[in-house]
Amino acid sequence: MTTETSRPATDASADAAADPELACPISPVVDIVFSRWTSPILWSLHAFGRQRFVELERRIENITPKVLTQRLRQLERDGLVVRTYHPEVPPRVEYEISELGRTLSPLFAQIAEWGAANLEHVERARRQYDGPRA
Amino acid sequence: MTTETSRPATDASADAAADPELACPISPVVDIVFSRWTSPILWSLHAFGRQRFVELERRIENITPKVLTQRLRQLERDGLVVRTYHPEVPPRVEYEISELGRTLSPLFAQIAEWGAANLEHVERARRQYDGPRA
DNA sequence: CAGTATCCCAGATGATACTG
């Protein structure tokens, strides 16, 4: 993923032939924003604002502290989340969406919208694909 | 993908729909549309139109036929892709985006746009995060 | 061509226990 050729969104076939990695301009974004657990984390931060570690841990059910930490670190490294450590007793750490992370809002909104409008279609397609058999 | 959870015996479906606290509305969509390999596949189909198995296989480098088949089946089952089998010799199978799949276009466009605008910021954030090697 | 069938391993996850 070191390739950073600025590609014109046009003439896709030429690009793909030259560099298959660039055939899909959305993959890099997906890897960053929609990797495992990141959606619920970002959404939670986006929807409920600044939160402490435990709050996130409780809000996102079934996530272990280890994994939550991993994901949070990744998000922090990617600049989507800001971590603030308060040296108190007991310690307090707060996470919040960064400026950059906030730019994802319209994207999230559109995805939620698509889901609201089409998730049922997907369900129906699945049932049909799986056949009349129960 | 399904975060299988033994929910408390409360009304789970109502929770998910009405109470964002307990469910991330975008996760279901992400699981369907942005699971592994699906982005490049959908993008390829979206960008280059109807294609045969081999074409996809070549276009999306580093994907094995096994995995490509799996993903294609999943996409077909979810109603995002249409598979057409031509009983010829040699056999010919063509894949194309479905009507439902096409509704993802604006989403894809927005994601690509976000990437074009912000991927650099992410890179920079990473370097800065990794940088202070001390 | 368009897949299947196997074998296998790495890396992601989960469970549990332990600190500053």
Next chain:
DNA sequence: CAGTATCATCTGGGATACTG
């Protein structure tokens, strides 16, 4: 509280070989 450390597990994916 906010993690880390460790160990066991498990599934996806890769490599390879084989058909209709």
